[in-house]
Amino acid sequence: MFEFKVHHQDGRARVARLATPHGTVTTPMFMPVGTQGTVKGISPQELLDIGSQMILGNTYHLMLRPGEELVAAHGGLPGFTAYPGPFLTDSGGFQVMSLGHLRKINEEGVIFKSHLDGSLVDLTPERSIEVQQALGADVIMAFDECPPFPAERDYITRSLERTVRWLERCLTFKSRDDQALFAIVQGGIHPDLRQLSLDLTLPFNTPGFAIGGLAVGESKAEMYPAVEFTTARLPEDKPRYLMGVGHPEDLVAGIALGVDMFDCVYPTRTGRFGYALTDDGRLNLNSSAPRRDLRPIDEDCDCYACRHYTRAYLAHLVRAGELLAPRMLSLHNLRYLHRLVERMRSVIAAGEFIGWARSWGARYFGGELPQWFAAALGASAAQRGLVGTRSPQHM
Template sequence: MTFEFSVEARQNKARTGRLETPHGSVPTPLFMPVGTQATVKGLSNRELAEIGSQIVLGNTYHLLLRPGPERVADLGGLHGFTGWRRPWLTDSGGFQVMSLGHRRVISEEGVAFSNHLNGDRILLTPELSIGVQEKLGADIIMAFDECPPYPAQREYLKGSLERTLRWLERSLAAKTRDDQALFGIAQGGVDLELRRLSTLETASFDLPGYAIGGLAVGEPKEKMIPAVDLSTDLLPEDRPRYLMGVGHPEDLVAGVALGVDMFDCVYPTRTGRFGYALVDEGRLNLSAARYKDDPAPIDGSCDCYACRNHSRAYVNHLVRAGEMLGLRLLSLHNLRFLHRLMEEARAAIAAGAYDDFAREFAARRWPAGAPAWFHDAMERAGMW
């Protein structure tokens, strides 16, 4: 079984491509829904396939706690256990190093957690992370890393990225399956000198793909964009580039312009569960009273089930009544919104018209003018 990546079209830094995995071929750039507990909250596999989902993410830390990697392996890995037969990607547990900061202690050996379910101590090491991911059986697995918070002191960032590189060596040594592609993760925060160091050192391992980690953790967009631009300049042209944890529509448009191929984030489904719908202009708060009598679809330009069959008034009623269907419909729509955005981006790159696509997106998003950080991204990409 092979893992291959090919670039099919380019416009300046932006590119379209194709990922070949043991469980199917997928186009890039693409957005990947997050299924923390081996499920994208509230949505079925059929619904995910119908809206154009390609790769689903699972969470190593959470699946280690329950149902346990051995049980998943015995039931056919994530593909057999969940019934999602298309590609899976599993993270390493590194994000929990940051998000569960109050429950963990970092050492050279790994990260000691206090299990958030029952308080038991867990020592997550590179070897254990890879072992869990091999049992889960995802097509793409991630090296164990430390994701530092923002802001962080420079000395902390430097020590963190150096530890992440040592953990990458250990992750590679622990890997035994040849049907899984292991991606390394570059760190360094928004310190461009450290980001350069981490990216070059990570790329020297000659891996099937690379992730840009440690961004979208609270830093301003003005600092994130230069870090992404530098990263895509330094990473190999013939390998996929994965910007971790990024899912706001404007960030995807900017990231694609800068040469990113893969994105993931809980944003579209979490936003849906809070009663918000993603639209070209931003977000609609469908719990607001102004939509109680609105017969229009959530988004007249959207082809998802929710927009084709239900009105804003009905979804407003469901959300205000606390009915789970309303939150499911919004999650479905929000994911389809991002998938459509990526489909349109791929088509624009193939036609050599991504600059026009980005201008039209910005005009809808910000009628009074795009923010400086978005202009910066487009200029760095050679689009504007």
């Protein structure tokens, strides 16, 4: 039911196929976030039209509203949302971390106050898996504790050890064979703690592994050495998922280091605030410059907004507060990220990824590459020097 096979590799970057009960997806890929069972403002058909392959659902929010029983009555998230493809659900751990003073963590799990009505909710590893099984996603996540940034080393150590104990409870409780449970590697930005988490987590040999505990407040210069360290030590025959990360530069750097899966609210949230993603950086449609610009957002983009509307019209919609503006900008931004990974899959298969990534970065950053970005490409290039581009028969 679940099969992951790498077909092309250029340095650390790779192209693979992941088979799931609701369809086979090609990685690397970006997953739009459907927190409440919908990607804000975008219909399921539009998601399919722009190239979405897998949607992320949120265990915490769907558990509280409308409740997993109602979703299960629809046959799970595909029936509930009318999106026919694969889903991934997070465990609720990140949302619990974000509650701060509204939650209390102990060995059993987490007790927190609902952000909806203040009622007390008890979320344990078993309860997280119970909800995710009812939601019916193809890929589900182990319940973890995601430490904030900054956090004391002792706290991160205790947290990652607890996360491993929770993983064991999740695997013991899980009963559905048609769902792949991914373990989550923690450890913050500390290499030795990342190694400890890897040592404790890898023996469980789950169908995939997520890189957690990052993009929680640290700088990219602090985050990417941790990504590089972790991906280099994860199994080559399992998918690698960098949780909650999805800026364009993050996709390029992460893919350079061997990440296969990404998710983030960034493209739709950015669209709702009047920004469009391009290879030249973010286009601010709130500013004066686009107001008389008769070009599309991106002349190379095939999304509905770029095929039908000018920058001037979209800037007018933004200023007028029209609902079409956030819809079209969100649609474009999602399509931009899908096109970005499509381009990367193509150049990886051709053995041209490093050169392409450097050229893309020079344009996107307007000149010199940030050190963290250049280092990610350098690490991939070093690996390429060792193994070259590998074809399927060598994987």
